[in-house]
Amino acid sequence: MRRRLEIARALLARPSVLFLDEPTLGLDPIARQELWHTIGVLRRREQVTVLLSTHYLEEAETVCDRVAIIDQGSIIALATPAQLIDRVGRETLELRVDRDPAELLVALRALGSAMGEPLVTGETVTVASTSSPEELSIRAAALEPSRLGVRTTTVRPTTLNDVFLILTSRGSAREGVLAGALA
Numbered sequence: 001m002r003r004r005l006e007i008a009r010a011l012l013a014r015p016s017v018l019f020l021d022e023p024t025l026g027l028d029p030i031a032r033q034e035l036w037h038t039i040g041v042l043r044r045r046e047q048v049t050v051l052l053s054t055h056y057l058e059e060a061e062t063v064c065d066r067v068a069i070i071d072q073g074s075i076i077a078l079a080t081p082a083q084l085i086d087r088v089g090r091e092t093l094e095l096r097v098d099r100d101p102a103e104l105l106v107a108l109r110a111l112g113s114a115m116g117e118p119l120v121t122g123e124t125v126t127v128a129s130t131s132s133p134e135e136l137s138i139r140a141a142a143l144e145p146s147r148l149g150v151r152t153t154t155v156r157p158t159t160l161n162d163v164f165l166i167l168t169s170r171g172s173a174r175e176g177v178l179a180g181a182l183a
Contacts, residue, residue: 007035018048023054052064069084088167089116090158091131091156093155095124095145096151101120111143114129115127121165128163133155141153
């Protein structure tokens with residue numbers, strides 16, 4: 001209710017641009033959904049441009065017309081969510097490993113230009129690809145997963161979260177901030 005009140009107060013002045021900083025932080029799923037519905041109605045009815053900062057990338061992917069990825073104070077990418085995903089590859093190969101992934105990384109890099117640079121997060125190795133899901137599954141099977149310590153293999157659509165990790169985490173544990181512009 002507090003978030004709704006804050007947004008309602010901001011709208012009393014009938015702004016042409018509404019700045020929202022983490023508007024759904026602490027909200028339950030139903031309240032989040034209602035808030036995004038209300039903001040969507042406002043955008044259409046009142047022609048309000050909404051500038052949003054959020055770490056909830058799944059929200060940014062569904063509600064933002066354009067997304068800026070900011071890393072260490074600089075915008076490193078600015079496009080629609082779909083364009084950002086296309087930039088790294090529409091499909092992602094996710095491999096869970098039970099040992100050092102060094103040999104697996106070499107094998108993944110040898111798969112060709114349709115594969116992005118592998119990203120290691122704990123015991124998960126992900127790599128975005130421009131290959132189709134079917135082609136990516138065939139490539140993953142050709143790796144001889146059991147020989148490389150792979151417990152599970154998943155091919156899934158790339159998300160904005162994947163894009164963010166690929167663009168900001170390459171070779172370090174840096175954190176980035178995501179901001180999206182609606183309308």
